[in-house]
Amino acid sequence: MSSYISRLRAAQSASKRLISQLTQREGKVSAFLRRLGLGGKVVAPIPRAISTTPVRKAEMADPLEHATGIEKRELLLKAAGCADPWAMRKPLRRGSGRENDPTVIPSAFDGRLVGCICLGDRFAKWMWLEKGAPKRCECGHFFVLKNVPPV
Template sequence: MSSFWSRLIPRAFRRSISTTKPTGKGKVTLGDPIEHATGIEKRELLAIMAGNEDPFDLKRIKRGPGTRAQPTEIPSAFDSRIIGCICEEASVSIVWMWLHKGEPKRCECGYWFNLVHKAPL
């Protein structure tokens, strides 16, 4: 029995170690991220390179006049979108509402919003 363990233990703890230096010529880097990206990530990177800093319209949109005749336009690739209105500058709460295509909507504070079509990314 002891001969079995004496043969097994040295094999289990044996490691191979390399003591040679890397032979690469200079710094190794990955290519351009555009070359590696696929799908929606690639379309996002291409949109950013084309100058669109917010391809998914996630940044805050400043309210325009907000009247019924000139509502603040909210872009969307879909028929509806949920938006949040910060009614007062010092407010700590957000009024959430659904906007639907072709139906301008008025917030509790009196500002009007309208959903406009935007081509998907």
């Protein structure tokens, strides 16, 4: 037991903390350590370092600097004053719908899905409209695809 205590006496601070905790307790072990001359030495625990990084909202980058592709083009259009770059605020109204005067549907692609709300129906009838000749709905209205530049 005395060799163990001599090793504890020569040990690092963690073991010295253990000795100080044992001597503070009431009992046979604390009395024994006090007789050996180990009592009364209290070692303070080593403080732990805490690191923080300040964040300021004023230094956050502009969203336009991080945007790429379609999102960047959309943000540039909004900055230029175009509040609705995709023309989705209001639905397109059906025109006369005759074969010689079809309803024009704008699209940047070769095809587009179009829904026609026919008279007397509660739900839209969907059809795939492709570039070329006008396409007729079940209700008799004609639609044609018109190319527009992409956003």
